[in-house]
Amino acid sequence: MRKADLVNRISDKTGIPKVDVLVTLETMFKEVKDTLASGENIYIRGFGSFITKKRAAKIGRNIKKNVAVHIPEHYIPAFKPAKEFSMEVKKLKEPKKDSGPGEDADD
Template sequence: MRKSDLINQIADKTGIPKVDVLVTLETMFKEVKESLSNGENIYIRGFGSFITKKRAAKIGRNIKRNVAVEIPEHFIPAFKPSKEFVAEVKLKTSGKTDAAE
């Protein structure tokens, strides 16, 4: 599902115009990015948490030049789903088979 599909589904289910749904989603994404950039985590009960994870400094390797490169400590965004979210996905996908099998 793409963002446009999500906007269409929300608009169909709520009756809210697509433009308003788009503005709301874009604002939500912007606020999540800004909060994580400022070091603030976001907790949404029943859905999950948007958090930043700290990656320790380490030594990497440039394979082409065979040179060791120091990678400094940094933070990355992550999403941790709630227990309810995980349980619902497991329940609804347990009967489905993978198309690649």
């Protein structure tokens, strides 16, 4: 599912115009990014948590040049689903096949 598909579904279910749904989603995504970038986490009861995880410093390797490269410690964004969320997904028998970007769906 792409963002446009999500906007269409929300608009159909709520009756809110697609433009308003798109603005709301874009604002939510921006707030999540800004909040995580500022070092805060977001906790949404029943859905999950948007958190930052600390990756330790390590030595990597550039295989083309066969050189060791120091990778400093850094933070990455992560999502941790709530227990209820995980339980619903576990009940799923077979995931739907979704065509990726640029591919045609078999509808």
